[in-house]
Amino acid sequence: xxxxxxxxxxxxxxxxxxxxxxxxxxxxxxxxxxxxxxxxxxxxxxxxxxxxxxxxxxxxxxxxxxxxxxxxxxxxxxxxxxxxxxxxxxxxxxxxxxxxxxxxxxxxxxxxxxxxxxxxxxxxxxxxxxxxxxxxxxxxxxxxxxxxxxxxxxxxxxxxxxxxxxxxxxxxxxxxxxxxxxxxxxxxxxxxxxxxxxxxxxxxxxxxxxxxxxxxxxxxxxxxxxxxxxxxxxxxxxxxxxxxxxxxxxxxxxxxxxxxxxxxxxxxxxxxxxxxxxxxxxxxxxxxxxxxxxxxxxxxxxxxxxxxxxxxxxxxxxxxxxxxxxxxxxx
Amino acid sequence: xxxxxxxxxxxxxxxxxxxxxxxxxxxxxxxxxxxxxxxxxxxxxxxxxxxxxxxxxxxxxxxxxxxxxxxxxxxxxxxxxxxxxxxxxxxxxxxxxxxxxxxxxxxxxxxxxxxxxxxxxxxxxxxxxxxxxxxxxxxxxxxxxxxxxxxxxxxxxxxxxxxxxxxxxxxxxxxxxxxxxxxxxxxxxxxxxxxxxxxxxxxxxxxxxxxxxxxxxxxxxxxxxxxxxxxxxxxxxxxxxxxxxxxxxxxxxxxxxxxxxxxxxxxxxxxxxxxxxxxxxxxxxxxxxxxxxxxxxxxxxxxxxxxxxxxxxxxxxxxxxxxxxxxxxxx
Numbered sequence: 001x002x003x004x005x006x007x008x009x010x011x012x013x014x015x016x017x018x019x020x021x022x023x024x025x026x027x028x029x030x031x032x033x034x035x036x037x038x039x040x041x042x043x044x045x046x047x048x049x050x051x052x053x054x055x056x057x058x059x060x061x062x063x064x065x066x067x068x069x070x071x072x073x074x075x076x077x078x079x080x081x082x083x084x085x086x087x088x089x090x091x092x093x094x095x096x097x098x099x100x101x102x103x104x105x106x107x108x109x110x111x112x113x114x115x116x117x118x119x120x121x122x123x124x125x126x127x128x129x130x131x132x133x134x135x136x137x138x139x140x141x142x143x144x145x146x147x148x149x150x151x152x153x154x155x156x157x158x159x160x161x162x163x164x165x166x167x168x169x170x171x172x173x174x175x176x177x178x179x180x181x182x183x184x185x186x187x188x189x190x191x192x193x194x195x196x197x198x199x200x201x202x203x204x205x206x207x208x209x210x211x212x213x214x215x216x217x218x219x220x221x222x223x224x225x226x227x228x229x230x231x232x233x234x235x236x237x238x239x240x241x242x243x244x245x246x247x248x249x250x251x252x253x254x255x256x257x258x259x260x261x262x263x264x265x266x267x268x269x270x271x272x273x274x275x276x277x278x279x280x281x282x283x284x285x286x287x288x289x290x291x292x293x294x295x296x297x298x299x300x301x302x303x304x305x306x307x308x309x310x311x312x313x314x315x316x317x318x319x320x321x322x323x324x325x326x327x328x329x330x331x
Numbered sequence: 332x333x334x335x336x337x338x339x340x341x342x343x344x345x346x347x348x349x350x351x352x353x354x355x356x357x358x359x360x361x362x363x364x365x366x367x368x369x370x371x372x373x374x375x376x377x378x379x380x381x382x383x384x385x386x387x388x389x390x391x392x393x394x395x396x397x398x399x400x401x402x403x404x405x406x407x408x409x410x411x412x413x414x415x416x417x418x419x420x421x422x423x424x425x426x427x428x429x430x431x432x433x434x435x436x437x438x439x440x441x442x443x444x445x446x447x448x449x450x451x452x453x454x455x456x457x458x459x460x461x462x463x464x465x466x467x468x469x470x471x472x473x474x475x476x477x478x479x480x481x482x483x484x485x486x487x488x489x490x491x492x493x494x495x496x497x498x499x500x501x502x503x504x505x506x507x508x509x510x511x512x513x514x515x516x517x518x519x520x521x522x523x524x525x526x527x528x529x530x531x532x533x534x535x536x537x538x539x540x541x542x543x544x545x546x547x548x549x550x551x552x553x554x555x556x557x558x559x560x561x562x563x564x565x566x567x568x569x570x571x572x573x574x575x576x577x578x579x580x581x582x583x584x585x586x587x588x589x590x591x592x593x594x595x596x597x598x599x600x601x602x603x604x605x606x607x608x609x610x611x612x613x614x615x616x617x618x619x620x621x622x623x624x625x626x627x628x629x630x631x632x633x634x635x636x637x638x639x640x641x642x643x644x645x646x647x648x649x650x651x652x653x654x655x656x657x658x659x660x661x662x
Contacts, residue, residue: 040489118492121489125485127458128481132482135478143474147462147466151370151459154456155456158370158371158456161449
């Protein structure tokens with residue numbers, strides 16, 4: 001299978017338990033694409049490039065499943081799903097610029113052939129589109145949560161930027177993955193619950209599901225940066241380490257081998273390709289990958305437990321299946 | 332008077348007709364500054380730097396005057412004023428990065444001593460804060476307008492970026508100043524009118540006032556890039572021409588002297604300091620500055636006329652005085 005196809009058609013697009021929202025996701029896709037029309041043509045082309053690169057659309061999927069389970073309005077959920085995915089896309093565009101990344105989802109990033117100026121503005125434009133869709137829902141609570149989530153994500157990125165090449169703690173890591181990923185999943189599940197008019201207790205359970213599944217998802221993402229292949233994850237392996245970003249496997253490894261000289265070199269930024277390869281091999285061989293996945297499973301179980309009092313509908317089973325699928329995925 | 336003082340204490344902070352909102356503007360300032368607390372300290376420092384650089388705060392002033400004239404809720408207007416000024420500030424941060432500008436309001440830009448990454452993220456963070464404040468107002472109409480305005484501004488910047496070094500028309504210029512400035516003034520006046528619960532006709536009149544005063548303000552800003560001094564405008568003279576951006580004085584000049592070889596060189600980007608100085612001198616000597624200011628006065632008069640049916644209160648007189656002041660200002 002050619003690479004582009006594998007990435008664009010990622011596993012989460014082909015699982016039975018998501019069949020019940022397949023048409024809704026089509027609507028989300030259409031709505032997102034419609035937001036590039038009527039503006040500058042180069043901008044439209046950039047958005048088309050970004051959206052056609054695929055991606056799992058996991059955030060809108062979670063929003064749709066939670067919202068349908070709790071019987072929120074269908075149109076609101078489509079707007080919510082598109083808004084969250086665009087917010088996520090905008091942060092990726094700025095992230096790639098900041099990291100100087102050239103590949104994402106197996107495709108060249110905007111950053112790789114656009115000027116930084118065009119990349120900044122395209123990200124800003126996608127933020128604006130996300131905000132317009134969120135405003136269109138017409139819920140001040142959801143809009144407030146949307147704005148707050150953007151602040152949390154950006155603050156997380158700023159903290160990471162300023163703490164690069166510095167050692168960090170497991171606590172800081174957990175904070176970081178919440179800011180980066182958990183918060184957006186919470187935006188998805190909490191907004192869906194708010195829009196359904198559910199009682200406070202249920203809204204809080206939706207928050208827990210979102211936060212835990214988001215954190216599990218990010219831990220697995222960080223593990224895949226060690227265990228994946230360039231083909232499956234759509235970017236070079238070891239990107240985090242190369243940029244001096246410490247994730248859970250490396251933190252566990254450092255607890256076991258605090259004096260590893262090669263790792264020290266890599267983290268200090270004084271390394272060549274061979275050093276990086278050596279460190280990646282050592283970390284993979286050390287058992288910390290399994291330990292990290294075990295941690296991800298804990299989060300996933302907590303997410304499933306949060307759904308205990310929810311109505312027994314097919315969407316609930318799909319949310320359970322999704323939580324379990326996420327920690328077993330390899331792309 | 333030292334430069335920093337002149338810029339920070341710009342003329343619009345010292346005019347009698349704005350005395351009636353002086354305390355409100357203090358509240359807006361405090362609210363803006365409070366948004367840097369509780370986040371990464373370097374981010375707080377960056378926001379403090381940006382906010383203490385001053386600026387005329389003309390957008391919140393217009394929002395406050397219009398809102399008080401139409402008797403909108405006081406707290407909503409403070410939130411609105413801070414939200415709009417932060418949105419404006421965020422776009423300036425990204426703009427300075429895009430232009431590579433080193434000075435703004437007589438102070439170094441973030442861009443001049445921060446990395447591009449930190450600058451992008453600081454702008455994003457300020458967007459998020461602006462969105463949070465706008466959401467806090469609790470009006471879905473205002474939130475929708477806020478998001479739409481962000482899209483209009485960014486689309487304008489993208490159009491400008493892609494059309495640099497190309498000749499443009501007066502029509503394109505007017506479109507551009509609306510996107511850049513008029514739209515934000517409309518956000519101020521229309522939101523204030525919406526929050527007051529005014530009738531549709533009055534809301535539309537508020538839109539006209541905002542659009543026309545915003546456009547007048549931008550034309551004068553563009554003129555000051557020719558007639559000001561580095562001390563009064565807080566950045567080097569001729570910045571627009573240097574970057575190949577055509578504004579009204581240059582467009583008028585080109586209509587009169589379509590074959591000016593030195594201007595052609597400057598617009599093509601193949602110029603030295605002497606060429607730029609020569610062109611600036613020719614444009615200033617040609618009478619197009621006066622023609623541009625006359626055009627600005629037309630917009631200002633239209634703004635004043637839009638207020639005709641409004642209640643005769645001191646805020647109305649202040650809005651009239653402001654419209655007249657704007658076209659006579661020299662900083």
